[in-house]
Amino acid sequence: MSSDNLTSASASELMRLMGLGEVSPIELLASCIERIERLNPAVNAVTATCYERARAEAREAEHRLRRGDNVGPLHGLPIGIKDLQETQGLLTTYGSPRFRDHVPSADHPLVASLRRAGAIVVGKTNVPEMGAGANTRNPVWGATGNPFNPMLNAGGSSGGSAVALALDMLPLCTGSDTGGSLRIPAALCGIVGFRPSPNLVPHATRPLGWSSISLLGPMARNVDDLCLLLRAMIGYDSRDPLSTSNDSAPFGTFDPPQLRSLRVGYTEDFGVCAVDNDIRKVFRERMAAIAPLFGECRPLDFDLGEADQCFDVVRAESFVAAFHDDYRRNPELLAPSVKANYELGASMSLADRAWAHAEQTRIFRSFQRTLADVDVVLAPVTPVTPFSWQQAYAERIDGIPLATYYRWLALTYVVTLANNPALSMPCGLDHAGMPFGMQVIGQFRGDAQLLQAARAIEQAFESLQATRRPKPDLARLSEPTPELKSIVTSPPGSDDGHSATSASVPV
Numbered sequence: 001m002s003s004d005n006l007t008s009a010s011a012s013e014l015m016r017l018m019g020l021g022e023v024s025p026i027e028l029l030a031s032c033i034e035r036i037e038r039l040n041p042a043v044n045a046v047t048a049t050c051y052e053r054a055r056a057e058a059r060e061a062e063h064r065l066r067r068g069d070n071v072g073p074l075h076g077l078p079i080g081i082k083d084l085q086e087t088q089g090l091l092t093t094y095g096s097p098r099f100r101d102h103v104p105s106a107d108h109p110l111v112a113s114l115r116r117a118g119a120i121v122v123g124k125t126n127v128p129e130m131g132a133g134a135n136t137r138n139p140v141w142g143a144t145g146n147p148f149n150p151m152l153n154a155g156g157s158s159g160g161s162a163v164a165l166a167l168d169m170l171p172l173c174t175g176s177d178t179g180g181s182l183r184i185p186a187a188l189c190g191i192v193g194f195r196p197s198p199n200l201v202p203h204a205t206r207p208l209g210w211s212s213i214s215l216l217g218p219m220a221r222n223v224d225d226l227c228l229l230l231r232a233m234i235g236y237d238s239r240d241p242l243s244t245s246n247d248s249a250p251f252g253t254f255d256p257p258q259l260r261s262l263r264v265g266y267t268e269d270f271g272v273c274a275v276d277n278d279i280r281k282v283f284r285e286r287m288a289a290i291a292p293l294f295g296e297c298r299p300l301d302f303d304l305g306e307a308d309q310c311f312d313v314v315r316a317e318s319f320v321a322a323f324h325d326d327y328r329r330n331p332e333l334l335a336p337s338v339k340a341n342y343e344l345g346a347s348m349s350l351a352d353r354a355w356a357h358a359e360q361t362r363i364f365r366s367f368q369r370t371l372a373d374v375d376v377v378l379a380p381v382t383p384v385t386p387f388s389w390q391q392a393y394a395e396r397i398d399g400i401p402l403a404t405y406y407r408w409l410a411l412t413y414v415v416t417l418a419n420n421p422a423l424s425m426p427c428g429l430d431h432a433g434m435p436f437g438m439q440v441i442g443q444f445r446g447d448a449q450l451l452q453a454a455r456a457i458e459q460a461f462e463s464l465q466a467t468r469r470p471k472p473d474l475a476r477l478s479e480p481t482p483e484l485k486s487i488v489t490s491p492p493g494s495d496d497g498h499s500a501t502s503a504s505v506p507v
Helices: 003-008 011-020 025-043 051-067 109-116 159-166 183-189 223-233 277-293 307-329 336-346 350-370 407-418 447-462
Strands: 046-049 078-082 120-125 149-153 172-177 192-195 215-220 263-266 296-299 376-380 422-429 435-442
Touching (some): 003 025, 011 223, 025 046, 025 051, 025 120, 051 120, 078 159, 109 172, 159 183, 159 215, 172 192, 183 422, 215 223, 277 296, 277 376, 277 435, 277 447, 307 336, 307 350, 350 407, 422 447
Parallel strands (some): 078 172, 263 296, 263 376
Antiparallel strands (some): 046 120, 172 215, 192 422
């Protein structure tokens, strides 16, 4: 199997081939590294790398397979880790100059669990500074370009992971999601990202342990691979008060339901979200094409009240919890967006916060009533086609100014408020020839049922030209894109490119 054929194979197929001895973990890792080094200069998705350690781990993985040892569910599989998640011995910057030389002494609990499952960490994937915003760019590593056009936005904050997957640099990557940070980059790059229910994947380092606004989740190129990674993420952790599950069995190999048995609801805007008219048209065209496949498919009317204002408060509260000590020590060390969000939260009263939590409860209950008679809900993921990465955020939709820099994330953050599991999956191209993402939302804590339905929908999408997963044109990526690094002030780490504390891309 050629190097490109190897990296384009699904993670599930690679696990099967390695189990049979037809593919070596050493060979697979070498193919991933070669592809990263060839394509990453055009998109700037992978940041710090640990190639030598990964090679040593691949050799050990190969020895264990030859000995017939019992191995984990991700044994020998290369993986990328979002640069908001600490990696022992490997530079973790959070996209912030404050952490330009930060090499953690321990793994984030999620990373530790993936290593125990046998995954081989190859490197970190790019993020916005401190994860704030849905445009992956920062002063340490620069910007990440969209794999379909490197001068356009790849989404965020899990943008580096999404691009690495879309270009087959790595078979699996991690992500996280507050207002859409898994779903938005998945949509803009043509891959799959999943925000699970709050109890499923433990988040042991979350400052507000009782808040479900920020969650960890998997990213992959298809639903089966997503489930493969999700199973290794699931587990009980006593440090997370929302953690209740350690049963990954429902997310194993399953037969998807017949499409004719699915009751599907859909909405263009949840009744409260601004959506570009061109995106509305694309969504209507997609629904017209796929509606006949389902047993039932009908529009839904949502009553989400003051969802925007509610998210403003809940989100700002999380910034206060995360950055209180840093702000007290020296507010000028914080990124401007982080500082502004902290100050917004600090200016709010107890009454504001009580109102927001009561309003979120009302939104949750209204959302569940609306979904009572359907299995899944379909909606757009983003209200606009990808825009230039040099534009920090979508300032207007259909000519109407947006109130805040994150208001263009409303299609995903209203689902965050409801706490229902949701994923983004590829659904062809939009009016501008860029990937169009379909948001698939399940019943409250109905993650397994949602993923079963998503697998059936994915198979249907692949059977239709208009909804098939798009693939990037590698000819457009034949040259480096130096503009992506134009906001970098100086490179982190050494210039080795292969040590455990250095950048894989010269900047």
